[in-house]
Amino acid sequence: xxxxxxxxxxxxxxxxxxxxxxxxQEVQTLSLAELDQLAQVIDxxxxxxxxxxxxxxxxGGLYNKLVSFLSMVxxxxxxxxxAQQEGQDxxxxxxxx
Numbered sequence: 001x002x003x004x005x006x007x008x009x010x011x012x013x014x015x016x017x018x019x020x021x022x023x024x025q026e027v028q029t030l031s032l033a034e035l036d037q038l039a040q041v042i043d044x045x046x047x048x049x050x051x052x053x054x055x056x057x058x059x060g061g062l063y064n065k066l067v068s069f070l071s072m073v074x075x076x077x078x079x080x081x082x083a084q085q086e087g088q089d090x091x092x093x094x095x096x097x
Contacts, residue, residue: 032073039066 030038042063045051051059 032070035066036070039063039070042066 042059046056046059046063
């Protein structure tokens with residue numbers, strides 16, 4: 001290997017080793033609304049024939065997991081909201097007495 005190629009390889013290795021620092025700066029998150037939009041994109045792409053037949057089982061499984069997760073989170077949020085409302089109602093009732 002020539003000296004020039006060896007220097008180029010060394011530079012590339014140093015760049016790869018330094019790369020994790022850039023990714024640790026900010027953690028990306030997904031909101032529930034964005035996950036819902038993702039489910040809609042999968043549904044739309046599937047209806048427009050964007051996936052091959054062999055891919056449909058994998059894509060469908062992912063879609064089902066995503067929709068199931070979103071349904072579970074929505075149910076938990078509604079239950080928490082109802083519990084909070086009941087707690088506020090109970091406080092208001094005991095405050096009147």
